[in-house]
Amino acid sequence: MAEEKELRYDPATIEPKWQERWAADPTLYAAEPASCGKPKYYVLEMLPYPSGQLHMGHVRNYSIGDALARHMWMRGYNVLHPMGWDAFGLPAENAALKNNTPPREWTLGNIAAMKRQMQRLGLGYDWATEVTTCLPEYYRWNQWFFLRMYEKGLVYRKQSKVNWCPECATVLANEQVVDGRCWRHDDTIVEQRDLEQWFFRITAYAQELLDGLEQLEGWPEKVRTMQRNWIGRSEGTEVDFTVEGSGEKIRVFTTRVDTIFGATSVQLAPEHPLIASFAALDAELKARVDQLIEEQKKAKEAGDIGTIEKHGVPTGRYALNPYNGERVPVWVANYILMDYGTGAIMSVPGHDERDFEFATKYGIAIRRVIAPADPAAEEPALPFTSEDGVLVNSGAYNGLSCAVAEKKLQDEAVKEGFGQATVTFRLKDWGVSRQRYWGTPIPMIHCERDGLVPVPDDQLPVILPAQIEITQQGGSPLGRVPDFVHVTCPRCGGPARRETDTMDTFVDSSWYFYRYTDAGNASAPFNPATAQYWFPIDQYIGGVEHAILHLIYSRFWTKVMRDLGLITNDEPARRLFTQGMVIKDGAKMSKSKGNVVSPDDMVARYGADATRMYALFAAPPDRDLDWQEDGVAGVSRFLGRVWRLVTKYAPVARAAQAAPADSQTGTALLRKLHQTTAKITQDFEGRWHFNTCVAAIMELVNEMQAADAQLAAGEVPAPVVKELLRTLVLLLAPFAPYLAAELWEQLGEEDAILRAPWPVSNPELARENELEIPVQINGKLVTVVRVAADADQKRIEAVALADEKVQARSAGKSIAKVIVVPRKLVNLVVK
RNA sequence: GCGAAAGUGGCGGAAUUGGCAGACGCACCAGACUUAGGAUCUGGCGGGGAAACCCAUGAGGGUUCGAGUCCCUCCUUUCGCACCA
The missing domain is CATH 3.40.50.620 (HUPs)
Structure with a gap:
């Protein structure tokens, strides 16, 4: 029978129908x-x-x-x-x-x-x-921005150590290296190479990027914390130690200048430039330092820098502490990083765990220069890293608190010209050069006479050549396109070479x-x-x-x-x-694990609505979601129930006109309807727990289905039926747009459901007039009593005490206390 | 090692401020309808117990009339950071 067939929910026919209609109405989503x-x-x-x-x-x-x-x-x-x-x-x-x-x-x-x-x-x-x-209409503006930033000094070129991914055959920004590996290739260790590269001066905005996080209250705290750590601001002091004999300065960065009287050595990063002058005279030192560099490189590549054992070599040189003239040995150590601070530190083993470990290993002096603030306190074991203390063994600064001493020591350094307070960031400038073809060409020209010359605005975009042979050989593929490379200098008209690096896709x-x-x-x-x-x-x-x-x-x-x-x-x-991520069988979907679920498959079997709605229903959106195909089938069944319900009573709704009259079933359903509307509206405004929104719609439909006999018998007034169905479909529209559009039409509506106003919950209609109040004795549930919603404490108490089960349980005992929480519960404390 | 989040039935999850633990869905069981069912409908479904009841939210303590929720100790998982001076 044709009628029976019509009662089947068939996404394979309604979804393409609406897809076509929507495509024909370009204003719909405009x-x-x-x-x-x-x-x-x-x-x-x-x-x-x-x-x-x-x-x-x-x-x-x-x-x-x-x-x-x-x-x-x-x-x-x-x-x-x-x-x-x-x-x-x-x-x-x-x-x-x-x-x-x-x-x-x-x-x-x-x-x-x-x-x-x-x-x-x-x-x-x-x-x-x-x-x-990737179209020139877009990437020309990347070039345009690049030039504007160049003009403002926010773009520069420099030779530097860069992260090189052998798999990508190009460099990566620091942000794109995760635990020493490429962000796209988990199993590819990133190498360090020395290359001339283009950089964006993101560090010029380091402080603002950090400060701005405070205002971003609508961002997850997790993301803000990650950015804060990444920017890594730290306040400290730079101080020059003078190399004995040569007079060369070693500038160190420390956050604890208050401990400087406890410095018993100076430690240099293996790549520190000063080492070259030391090593020039000392082949053995050079060999040992090279070994440290090699080790550090390997550790960095393996991602376990931070866990490798500390070691180092003495340079044989000594440096003078500018505050007291103390002569301390200069070492090179594998735990000092050239790309943070100044690449050199003063080592204070008494008050720094890393320095302590190192000094203990090599027998370098360990000196206490900070004592607890409380003079009665026992002397803590070294290393004592607290900043809540006072200086000792620190000459004229003895007795000062760490904070005060820091300030005075900084003032002294400025006065004497051997240092000052500074702020250091972990954030580095953004390296944007990529030795690849498929990216935005960097709009710069290298002229033998004029040096670096920006491409004039009127010559933008610099078009990526279409004809190109992609090979696996190294170097920028654009360098092998003569037409691209050979240009005339925009400034002098002489022969010049076009930049062949492209920009990072970020x-x-x-x-x-x-x-x-x-x-x-x-x-x-x-x-x-x-x-x-x-x-x-x-x-x-x-x-x-x-x-x-x-x-x-x-x-x-x-x-x-x-x-x-x-x-x-x-x-x-x-x-x-x-x-959150979508996972399957406890693991992130991936080809290698063979647990990938194809959206096309899901759509083909259950339709887009069921697929989408399941994605919202299976977990709150911020949590990981475990994809279970049976769950999609469940949502699909639910949509089928909605389909049958609405199509069954759509004729009643279409015929309805007058305002809702009174009906016992009708008002109960209306109450549920208005409660559901309120819940979903509220969730869109804040919590975003769309899984419970879908559950709420399911509950509503379950109740309507349970009232099927009354609906079929015409006991629910037609206008109420109309409101029920209309609102149900409206509530469904954000989650199952195809079905909602189809049912909206079946309800006799002509305009797009997207243009219909979102339903408003009427608190009057949503309110329960009778409540079920749990009654506990000593915190344990005994029974549930029904009271009017507006019953006061006394009334609720009376009803609870009158209850049979309560009477039976409290017989012969005295009621010490009665706790009544209006609308919520009654608890009797019985002895 | 440091920091954050999480831990609830067979499974995904619910419980918004401390107030009926397990909404909703899946799976499963029983039944109805049916030529048939991977369709639909009805009922059941944390554990123990014949029942009254008792036990139960990773473990153990605490606060409270009352704790999945708050506090302390510990365990597990996930994520982030990890020699940053």
Whole structure:
């Protein structure tokens, strides 16, 4: 029978139907101009790398963002919900090598495939604002920004030790090295190489990046802490020790200058420049230092720097402590890092654990110079690292507290010219050069006569040549394209060579979300007025794995753009949400583990709605989610129940007109409906526990189903049925947009459900008029009594005491105390 | 080693401020309908006990009329940091 067939929920027919309708209505998900008068809301999910396949992590990320966007649309906001492609990067080159497909073709093909997947999922993006970072229309602005930053001294070139990933055959920024390994290749140890590289002076913003974290209250504390640690600000003092004989200065950095009278040696990093002059005269020393360098390098590469045993070699030289002229030996030690502070320390074994370990091993003097603040206290064992103490054995500074002494010692250093207070950051400048093809060409020219010459703005973009042979040989692939390399100098017109490094792909993602606000702009990266309207992003959603990388680079970029006068906001995003991972069988999904679940499979078997809704239902969004296919089937069954319920009573609702009348079943259902509405609305505003939102809708549907007999008998007034069904569908719309759209239509609605106002809970209707109050005796549950919702303490107590079970349990005993919590519980303390 | 988060049925999870532990879903069991069911519907489902009841939120203590929730000690897991002077 045709009618029976119609009662089946079939996502395979309704989802493509609506996908087509939505595609035909470009205004549906489009942001409106500022003049629309609605409050704006910018919801953004991190843009994907176009690998060619969405994975479940994407599905989860986008399901969260899409639910929020749809909710905000229904709340009447002007919503910007864009999507784009982080389209430069190494996999395209690897694919080119493997399949002989040009990177551009491969990438654009993947984008098309993933876009189809997104559309199949029913994600509501404004594709008119789509951004693809590998297209010249986009990357020319990377070049433009590079030049502006160059003009401001925020871009420079220097020879330095860099992280080299042999797998990527290019350098990596510090942020892209995790435990000595490449962030993309867990099993590839990063080597140190000496290369001339381009850097962004992110350290110029170190303090501001740190201070700004305080204001980012809408960011997870975890991310803020990670950034704080990464920036690694530390206050201290730099002091010069003078090398005896030569007069050379060794500048040390210390956070504990108050302990300087306890310095019994000076320790240099193996790569300290001064060692060269020592070693020139001493071949044996040179050999031993080289060995230390080698060891340190290996430890760094293996990621266990920090755990290797401390050792070092004496240089045979001595240095003089500028405060008291004391002569101390100069050593080279493997635990001193050249790239932190000054690469040299004063070693105070009495008050530093590392120095203590080292001094004990080599028999270097250990001296106590700090005593506990409390003179009655027992002398603590060394090393005593507390800063709560007073100086001893410290000449004129004896008796001062550590804090006061530090200040006085710094003043003295300034006065005498051998040092000063300083602030050191762990954050290093961002190395952006990559010796790769598939990235933004760096817009600089090397002229024999004029040196470094920026490409003039009117010659932008520097186009990445299309015809290129990707090979595995080292060096920048662009260097092998003569047409690209050989240019005339824009300044003198003479022969010159174009820079062949390309930019780190994190440059692309540092500002892409500004481009969304004005994606078609051909004369500027974006219109400042439009950006000012939309920024900051109201809600940014992505994985926590970018806590240091993308999220610190994009904060930096925002500050640079602000200082260029392009924007007025200090931070890119007001709120950040980091969703948990999707795991299966207790492990992160990965090809090597063979536990990957394909979104396409899920969509084909259960539909996009069930797949998305399961992603929201299976766990709160901030926690890891265990993918269980049976769970998707369960959600799919639930959607089927909704389908049958709504289609069954849609004719009643369509015919209904008058205002709700009184009906016992009707009011109970209405109460549940309004309670559910309130719960979900509240969750969107704060908690984001979409798993319990879905559960709440399930409860509502269960109750409606339980009332099926009354509904079928027409005992529930038609207007009530109408409100029940309409609101149910509206509540479902952010989570299961296809089904909601279909049922909305079946309810006789003509306009898109997305344009319908979000339901408002009426507290009057939501209120319970009778409550079940648990009654305890000595904290143990005895019974539950029913009382009117507005019953006062006395009334509740009376009802509880009158209860049979309570009477039986308390018979013959005295009631010492009665605790009544209105609307909650009664507890009798009985002896 | 330091820091953070977490630990609740067979499983995913719920319990928003200290107030009925286990909502909702999965799996499982029983039943109904059915030519059939991986469809649908009904009921059951933490452990012990015939029952009344008792026990139970990683372990042990504490505060409280009352603790999954607060405090202390410990265990386990995950994540982040890890010679940063």
